[in-house]
Amino acid sequence: MSQSGITVAGPNEPYKVVDSIPKPKPQHNQALVKSLYVGLNPVEPFMQHTGVLVTSWPAVIGSDFSGVVVETGPDCKKLSKGDIVYGCAPVGIGEFSPFQETFLVNEDWVFKKSENVALDAACTVGAGILTAALALLDGQHLTLPTPGNKAEEKDSWIIVMGGSGSVGRYCCQLASLCGYKVLASCSPSKNEITLQAGASATFNNRASVDEQVAEIEKITGGKFGRVVDASAQMQAVEASIKALETVSNESTKYFATVDDWSPISVPESINLYRVQLGKVGRDDELGKHVTAKTVEWIPTFEKNLESGELRVLDFHLIQGEGWDKIIEGIADMEAGKLPKKPVVKVQDA
Numbered sequence: 001m002s003q004s005g006i007t008v009a010g011p012n013e014p015y016k017v018v019d020s021i022p023k024p025k026p027q028h029n030q031a032l033v034k035s036l037y038v039g040l041n042p043v044e045p046f047m048q049h050t051g052v053l054v055t056s057w058p059a060v061i062g063s064d065f066s067g068v069v070v071e072t073g074p075d076c077k078k079l080s081k082g083d084i085v086y087g088c089a090p091v092g093i094g095e096f097s098p099f100q101e102t103f104l105v106n107e108d109w110v111f112k113k114s115e116n117v118a119l120d121a122a123c124t125v126g127a128g129i130l131t132a133a134l135a136l137l138d139g140q141h142l143t144l145p146t147p148g149n150k151a152e153e154k155d156s157w158i159i160v161m162g163g164s165g166s167v168g169r170y171c172c173q174l175a176s177l178c179g180y181k182v183l184a185s186c187s188p189s190k191n192e193i194t195l196q197a198g199a200s201a202t203f204n205n206r207a208s209v210d211e212q213v214a215e216i217e218k219i220t221g222g223k224f225g226r227v228v229d230a231s232a233q234m235q236a237v238e239a240s241i242k243a244l245e246t247v248s249n250e251s252t253k254y255f256a257t258v259d260d261w262s263p264i265s266v267p268e269s270i271n272l273y274r275v276q277l278g279k280v281g282r283d284d285e286l287g288k289h290v291t292a293k294t295v296e297w298i299p300t301f302e303k304n305l306e307s308g309e310l311r312v313l314d315f316h317l318i319q320g321e322g323w324d325k326i327i328e329g330i331a332d333m334e335a336g337k338l339p340k341k342p343v344v345k346v347q348d349a
């Protein structure tokens, strides 16, 4: 049986709306989900232009989604037909990708929607929160309090470079939930949303490296040992490493970055961690590790989201509905026209 969606024939080939994509069948603890909304991320144009992460051609892509379960595999325990789920697909694996009518999920890798999370806003959670969790919980060994409990307040800052972005705002939320004071960089026009995400203070991400390091020193007095770059901007990477080297007065130093492609070197005194969310669902050693972490965190994050300890992000809902709107939304995102995370309605439930 075939279904509609968007395909890409090869690297840098255009998106094409088709109705000939094979409909997958859920096995084991997989479920078949009808795609309702998708959230757009920089990884979509990255895959379409470069082909990196794509496992087969023609490719069906997509990352953040919300949808409804229409069929379950024989070993499903968490999911039943009719459940509303959301999350981030294992990117580049066609049958698991949400730019098509129905796609597979593994029931352990998805969030079950609670009442307080809206169907469209649910698409702002998956990639952002899991990337932030890899950076902070896996890369920098932070411990989340059990849901409903407050972490002990620490006399230490975590610096989030790019604290205004989707990943950055989840970094701010998670670091704050773990009891740290958060200092985040952002454009001055985004101070307010960055503070709302849990930062206690902000500084200008367009200032020079030396100016950013000076601001970090002034605000923290050197009381930090952890920096997360959620922007993948080289200037932010440079400022992060320089701040850890010259200003931090903590003995153990961590630097995590979402840039897993550029050459980056750090002095021996700094523990470097490069986030690779794209490894979810892959069979190699890192893939198994990242997938296991995702499975471990999701039940906690579901509770945090239900209780309001973690919050969805604000977003830009693209006008209209359907596959063409995804293509338009990606073009606008690439042109820098969308100030907030783009979300597209693709089908009615």
Ligand SMILES: NC(=O)c1ccc[n+]([C@@H]2O[C@H](COP(=O)([O-])OP(=O)(O)OC[C@H]3O[C@@H](n4cnc5c(N)ncnc54)[C@H](OP(=O)(O)O)[C@@H]3O)[C@@H](O)[C@H]2O)c1
Binding pocket: 041, 042, 043, 127, 131, 161, 162, 163, 164, 165, 166, 167, 168, 185, 186, 187, 188, 190, 205, 206, 230, 231, 232, 233, 235, 236, 257, 258, 259, 260, 274, 275, 276, 277, 278
């Ligand atoms: N490695 C992985 O597994 C992984 C996973 C997810 C995402 N990523 C990457 O992470 C990055 C962020 O993703 P996102 O979804 O959070 O994107 P986003 O929402 O667009 O956020 C981008 C962030 O970068 C900041 N920024 C943009 N231009 C800048 C500049 N010239 N100097 C300093 N800061 C600048 C923005 O700050 P202002 O808007 O305030 O200026 C914002 O905080 C992307 O490159 C994405 O590909 C990697």
